[in-house]
Amino acid sequence: MSETRKIRVDLDNHHVHLRQETVYRLFGDGYVLPQKKDLGGGEYVSTQTIAVQGPKGKIEGVRVIGPHRPFDQVELLASDAVKLGVSAPIAESGDLADACELTLVGPAGSATLRCGIIAARHVHIATKLLEELGLKNAQAVSITSGGPRSVTFHNVIVRENSDSDLSVIHMDFEEGNAAGVKTGDFLELEY
Structure with a gap:
């Protein structure tokens, strides 16, 4: 035995990790993600959310996790992938080799990136x-x-x-x- x-x-619910450059692109130059809840290990839930757009749909209110990371990553639920019309791989965080393309929309701009996964x-x-x-x-x-x-x-x-x-x-x-x-x-x- x-x-x-x-x-x-x-x-975990769907959420997004962003590079500093992407934070600036979505929220404005020099923007710092405000903290809502400490997650430990230096990570926190931000007060900010973004919209995530795919070929067939859009999800509003996707929470941003701070601080910024060295890569952009949207962690989707399997049902999110269906709603968005994308084929998101199940992958470890940071493994974006097969990530699906999504458009991230913030109050100051947008970015279309290969960043969508379903987190393992x-x-x-x-x-x-x-x-x-x-x-x-x-x-x-x-x-x-x-x-x-x-x-x-x-x-x-x-x-x-x-x-x-x-x-x-x-x-x-x-x-x-x-x-x-x-x-x-x-x-x-x-x-």
Whole structure:
């Protein structure tokens, strides 16, 4: 029988990460994204949102995550891709090789970029726990939910969390809803 560990769930909605140049293009020269909620590790939810346009539709109010990043990335839900009329790959954050093209629209301008993905589910595991469990960064593990809709999520990528002692699985709302889990629930890590 495999060893298990309780991992807290954090469900993600669609959101966008922007390069500094894109922030300026969408919001104006010299603009700094204001902070609404601290996410830890230096990241925060901004008070700003943008619109995301595809060939067949548009989604308003997509939250911007700060601070700026070295790449532009829109993390979509699978249903968003259908609404927008795009084929977005399931990919790790920053892997934009096959990203779909989207138009980002802000109050000061727009940008059409190859930046759309559906984020692969992943688990951030604190460095100390990673070592204790004998796991490695980028290793795939399985995580199982409980309850009447219990499922096992396979191919969950491990990401080392050296910024805190927090261990958390990130998946999108659609995956969480399908499994009957919500932010704050705990799932079992299997390795």
